[in-house]
Amino acid sequence: MADPVVDDLRAFLDGSRAEVRDECRNLEPELFGTPPEPLDVDAHRARVRRQLARLAETPWPAGGFPVEQGGTARFADSVTALEMLGHADLSLLVKAGVQWGLFGGAVSLLGTDRHHALLPEIIAGRLLGCFAMTETGHGSDVQGLLTTATFDPATDEIVVHSPAPAARKDYIGGAAHDATVAAVFAQLIVDDENHGVHCVLVPIRDAAGRPEPGVTVSDCGPKLGLNGVDNGRLLFDHVRVPRTNLLGRYGDIDDDGRYRSPIASPGRRFFTMLGALIRGRISVGGAAGAAARSALALAVRYGDERTQFAKPNSDEEVRLLDYRTYQRRLLPRVAESYALAFAQSELVSAMDDVLSGRAATEQDQRQLEARAAGIKALMTWHATETIQECREACGGAGYMWANRLASLKADTDIFTTFEGDNTVLLQLVAKGLLGDYQETFGDLDTLGIIRFGARLATGTVLERSAMRGLAQKIIDATPGRPDEPPFTTRGAQLRLVREREEHLVETLAIRLRRVSESHADAFDAFNRCQDHLVETARAHIERVVLEAFAAAVETAPAGEARVLLDRLCDLHALSTIERHKAWYLEHDRMSPARTKALTARVNELCEQLRPDARRLVDAYGIPAAWLTTEMMSDHAAGYW
Amino acid sequence: MADPVVDDLRAFLDGSRAEVRDECRNLEPELFGTPPEPLDVDAHRARVRRQLARLAETPWPAGGFPVEQGGTARFADSVTALEMLGHADLSLLVKAGVQWGLFGGAVSLLGTDRHHALLPEIIAGRLLGCFAMTETGHGSDVQGLLTTATFDPATDEIVVHSPAPAARKDYIGGAAHDATVAAVFAQLIVDDENHGVHCVLVPIRDAAGRPEPGVTVSDCGPKLGLNGVDNGRLLFDHVRVPRTNLLGRYGDIDDDGRYRSPIASPGRRFFTMLGALIRGRISVGGAAGAAARSALALAVRYGDERTQFAKPNSDEEVRLLDYRTYQRRLLPRVAESYALAFAQSELVSAMDDVLSGRAATEQDQRQLEARAAGIKALMTWHATETIQECREACGGAGYMWANRLASLKADTDIFTTFEGDNTVLLQLVAKGLLGDYQETFGDLDTLGIIRFGARLATGTVLERSAMRGLAQKIIDATPGRPDEPPFTTRGAQLRLVREREEHLVETLAIRLRRVSESHADAFDAFNRCQDHLVETARAHIERVVLEAFAAAVETAPAGEARVLLDRLCDLHALSTIERHKAWYLEHDRMSPARTKALTARVNELCEQLRPDARRLVDAYGIPAAWLTTEMMSDHAAGYW
Structure with a gap:
């Protein structure tokens, strides 16, 4: 039975990429869904190979590549398709992300024409590759990789070598079995000079699956x-x-055996190369959001039906979702899932602008990188915490494999780590926030950031350009009135969240200046600001996410769906502020009476939204076949 | 190389049950440890059967039963042995807990002489049983079970029946394959009168493993x-x-076919029967604590060795645990693991007193139940959150099955749900706190608690008896001084934590009184206090846990280990207070300046404890063979 409010909500969530979402919704659930029972490693890998082959028949892999490289330049669609795979078997998402996003992306973005010739085979899934960046000894610290790629002018070859056990490439998706070529990140050494990390294509196994000479593969x-x-x-x-196997767009060895790069600063070159690969990060965030929405859809449906304990003096049993503790567990997370979905949609659009050349400045690129890093971190933590909460909310049923929460939880757990450890990513975001990112490219180490904090705090520059015009308009239209609680209007909510970010950035800059002026050990001094750095980044991204939600509400056509969305945005804003209640009290931004009223209002919003909870998760638009669980068919059969 | 400080710390942690702990440490790790690779369901079940048979050869199963029933009445030792299994393959812990704790416990504590005759076979593991309480439709609400046990005087039999699909017993450990007898919880109907939930022994499969007639078994x-x-x-x-299969200690059918019970009130009878079975809850909490300690031992060792990023202007790479964010992630949890271990030891001693008859009053029993419920809840959430944090702290390595965190995480996840959903348990604790638990036995429903809150708030009775004398002495010896921050002394810490509990209890009582006086819908009114109820229980148990830690420090002999323990207790106390910073600010118990100083002090304590982090986890006394992981042997082999 169609519910126009659900349809409207879904249209808002789908946004400008409804078409590709609908195409993904029509993928065969029996092939793409979580396997009906847990498979052993070999069987599961074989299934994912079949899924990947099927996916190669769709238009989305080509979407990730420019037309001149054999693609269709539908960047946003291609990332959105990966996001939708987050509702399916997540192993496929990762496998596809490795093949087309990371491996294909490296060839496309770091390579030159001679490498681009490989792309049709890569897009078609006939040439399978892997992305060999992480080493056992170095993950987040990519600049610290040990693997070497040494140019030998005598043979015009590059010698790829693991000089120590710690140079072992580790956790590499595709390396254990399927990939025939690896995009290997290594220190490029030409004429005894180390030019920093570059990427080289290395065949790792032959067509029969045997490792190439000199390559040791393990599982x-x-x-x-x-x-x-x-x-x-x-x-x-x-x-x-x-x-010529060196992917040489940002640094190449010419025919005379000399290293050439269009970017003089090694630090800047490194970050430019890494920056080219942000699509993986964006896809992981998107898929994490989808997985969290799957979990919320399962838990809200269960909680909407499952009863527990009778009402006083009555035989009528209470539905789980009628309990305040349940509402508190699930509804703020539903609100957050909307907020993050809107923020992700914006991020994907910004990515599309950059990749298609519509937004071409260095500033555009840097902003996109920071945004992608921050949203990936918040989105993946949101997924881990939300899926856990949903598992607990479904009790014993949530633990059964047949009810899907188990695999959602297990599969997404690593998302907080891969494509950049969240804690490290947030530190990058904070460094970006502190000012003119570009100028530090020459020496972006931990001391660099300290000097940098010093420069900043003496002068100006809280970067405000990311603050969207619409949010500013909402705030401007809401003059503070001393006689009303300061959190009921959207403008007041936005202001509170922004004030926290600004204060954290400013005080961080001041602390870093002090640190740089003192004679303390530079590492110790910096280290003592690390938690401040992480919190600042989080506050920044929370502001960005709330603004994305607020903008979506503003632009939605009037109607019942918008009213609901508006209330959900209130819940998201207020639970964000509530989470940092101690900060608002400590910094005298809210009085105790107001923070208490805030909590009361969050409770009230949960009560008000409860009757629409089911609609809110139906609007995610997850195909019914992908949400089929034993617990809900048990319910239909009268087992509860 | 022996480290006397580690030995001393371990002796404090082991407490009075060092002997049984050492015996467990000597169990064959190759049999009891996590399987070296994940097994399929059949193989894993077969392995656990072998483990169970081996465990039956040890003295601990018999320890759980009184001498007159064929046991050795070493109750505390038997529960401590289960706790130690929390370091091993957790499937065995659950299997053993079902066989001896739940099934054996039901026969022992709910049965009479004729049932006790079965215990030697049960203890020896020759008669395997299961504990059939939960139904698909009713878990936490045991009083709402649908299964009926109807006395048929014509044949002198009891007819056990599932009157609806929702009466299906679900998630029953042992039911799918191994158990031949089930302890079935069902509504006992005699002469058309329902006497409430009782337990009946029902053979479910024959020696050949075929289901008995009328029994449908599924997996x-x-x-x-x-x-x-x-x-x-x-x-x-x-x-x-x-x-005679009715376990009739608290309610039996006599030879004339009449129902008889030594307890007149059906509500009180029900809670007495359930109360007899708290051992399972205590064991789950203990094992959760052990699993969390395993995870912390793995993560701290990894963080103590693994480096990431070089220091400024240096090639020296920084160990993970030297980063503030890492210290913040792990060290307060190490402190909490100690606090909870001491609280668990006290709980096990109190249980031993009750089961052995040394503490025989109804009050002793009720206090034990409340304490067991609350500590189970906090301990299992501590485990879930800590293991998650440890997984993330070990990055990609933490996700590999060979590094154990994956199985620790997956196995313990359900602990927050089984043996009582944590949220439900905390509500029970809060109800207990509100006063004289016994008097409400007649009508302990949600309305009962409201009436009850009313009575309480008009009169007296914040239950203070649980406040230990020693903690009071520490507080008394620490007069508040206006010129010093109010959290540096143990007495001030204890006072802050106690004040929060007291305030929450008092305001809860007042709210419940208001609710009972209003004419609002009773359920709605109560439901609006539900989060307050849960928070109150949490505050209560946090106080109990901190007091247990403080008492352990007080009673430890002077020396380096005590100094370390004292500092760790500071960290635990202050991070507990910090977690509720907003509350202390909202209620004007701390000024913003002081809460900021508190956070600074937590950071400082982390720094001070960091050099001893490895010692602190070594002192858990987990056998090296049970902590063997690929990541640490990779380290030894130079891979990082």
Whole structure:
């Protein structure tokens, strides 16, 4: 039975990419959904290979590549399709992300024409690759990688080598079995000079699946989840590849054997190369959001039907979602899932602008990187915490494999770590916030940031340009009135969240200046600001996310759906502020009476939204076949 | 290399039950540890059967039963042995807990002489049983179970029946395969009168493993974790068992076919029967604590060795645990793990007193139940959150099955739900706190608690008896001084934590009185206090736990270990207070300047404790063989 409010909400959520979402919704659930029972590692990997082959028949892999490279330049659609796979078997999402996002992305964005010739085979899934960046000894610290790629002018070859066990490439998706080529990140050494980390294509196994000479491959074996992905390890013993295998867009070896780069600063070059690869991060965030929405859809439907304990003096049993503790557990997370979905949609649009060249400045690129890092961190933590809460909210049923929460939980758990550890990412965001990112490219180390904080605090520059005009208009239209609680209007909510961010950035800058002026050990001094740095980044992204939600409400056509969305945005704003209640009290931004009233209002909003909870999760638009669970068919059969 | 400080710390933690702990530490790790690779459901179940048989050869199963029933009455030792199994394969813990704690416990504590005759076979593991309480439709609400046990005087039998699909027994450990007898909880109907939930022994399968006539058995199939346990479902179609199969200690049918009970009130009878079974809850809490300690030991060792990023102007890479964010993630949890371990030890001693008859009053029993419920809730949430944090702290390595965090996470996840959903348990604790628990036994429903809150708030009775004398002495010896921050002394810490509990209890009572006086819908009115109820219980248990830690420090002999323990207790106390910073500010118990100083002090304590972090986790006394992981052998082999 169609519910126009659900349809409207779904249209808002789908946004400008409703078409690709609908196409994904029509994928065969029996092939793409979580396997009907847990498979052993080999069977699961085989299934994912079949899924990948099927996906290669769709238009989305080509969407991730420019037309001149054999693609269709539908960047946003291609990332949105990956997001939708977050509702399906997440192993496929990772497998597809590795093949087209990371491996294909490296070839496309770091390579030159001669490498782009490979892309049709990569897009078609006939040439399978892996992305060999992380080493056992170095993950987040990519600049610290040990693997070397040494140019040998005598043979015009590059020698790829693991100089120590710690140079072993680790956790590499596709390396254990399927990939025939690796995009290997290594220190590029030309004429005894280290030019920093570059990427080289290295064949790792032949068509029969045998490792190439000098390549030692091993299997990471079973994992907590994502067992459909063949993560493996690679060690290189002086493996020789042609010089032209260097993906040389940002740094190449010319025919005379000399290193050439269009970017003079090694630091800047490194960050430019890494920055080219943000799509993976954006896709992971998107898929995490989808997985969290799946979990919320399951838990809200269960809580909407399952009863527990009779009402006083009555035989009528109470539905779980009528209990305040349940509402508190689930509804603020539903609100957050909307907020993050809107923020993700904006991020994908910004990515599309950059990749298509519509937004071409360095500033556009840097903003996109910071935004992508921050939203990935908040989105993946949201997923981990939300899925956990949903599992607990479904009690014993939530623990049964047949009810899907178990696999959602296990599969997404690593999202907080891969494509950048969240804590490290937030520190990058904070550094970006502190000012003119570009100027530090020459020396972006921990001391650099300190000097940098010093420069900043003496002068100006809280970066405000990210503050959207619409949010500012809402705030301006809402003059503070001393006689009303300061959180009932959207403008007041936005102002509170923004004030926190601004204060954190300003005080961080001041602390860093003090640190740089003192004679303390530079590391110790910096380290003592680390929690401040992380909190600042979080506050920044929370503001960005709330603004995205507020903007979506503002632009929605009037009607019942908008009223609901508006209330949901209130809940999101107020539960964000409530989470930082101690901060608002400590900094005298809210009085105790107001923070108490705030909590009361959050409770009230949960009560008001409860009757629409089911609609809110129906509007996610997750195909019914992908949400089929034993617990709900048990319900239909009268087992509860 | 022996470290006397580690030995001393371990002795404090082991407490009075060091001997049984050491015996468990010597169990064969290759049999009892997590399987070296994930097994499929059948293989894992078979392994757990072998483990159970081996465990039956140890003295601990018999310890759980009185001498006159064929046991050795070493109650505390038997529960401590289960706790130690929390370091091993957790499927065995659950399997053993079902066999001896729940099934054996029901026979021992709810049965009479004729049932006790079975105990030697149960203790020896030759008669395997299951504990069939939960139904698909009713879990936490045991009084709402649908299964009936109807006395048929014509044949002197009891007819056990599932009157509806929702009466299906669900998630029952042992039911899918191994158990031959079920302790079935059902509404006992004698002469058309329902006497409430009682427990009846029902044979469910014969020696050949075939279901008994009228019994339908099915398998819950794969789960997120604990796949060594054969959870199953049971449906009964008019299954007849002799009248004497009723476990009749608290309610029996006499030879004349009349129902008799030593307890007149049905409500009180029900809670007495349930109260007899708290051992399971205590064991789950203990094992959760052990699992969290395993995870912390793994993560702290990793963080103590693994480096990431070089220091400014240096090649020296920084160890993870030197970063503030890492210290913040792990060290307060190490402190909490100590606090909870001391609280658990006290709880086990109190249980021993009750079960052995040394503490025999109804008040002793009720206090024990409340304490067990509350500590189970906090301990299992501590485990879920801590293991998650440890997984993230170990990055990609934490996700690999070979590094154990994956299985710890998956196996313990359900602990927050089984043996009582944590949220429901905390509400029970809060109700207990509100006063004289006994008097409400006649009508302990949601309305009862409201009436009850009314009575309380008009009169007296914040239950203070649980406040230990020693804590009071510490507080008394610490007069508040206006010129010093109010959190540096143990007495001030205890006072802050106690004040919060007291305020929450008092205001809860007042709210409940108002509610009972208003004419609002009773359920709605009560429901609006539900979050307050849960928070009150949490505050109460947090106080109990901190007092247990403080008492352990007080009683420890002077020396380096005590100094360390004292500092760790500071960290635990202050991070507990910090978590509720907003509350202290809202209620004007601390000024903003002081809460800021508090956070600074928590950071400082983390720094001070960091050099001893490894010692603190070594002192858990987890056998090296049970902590063997690929990541640490990789480290030894130079891979990082």
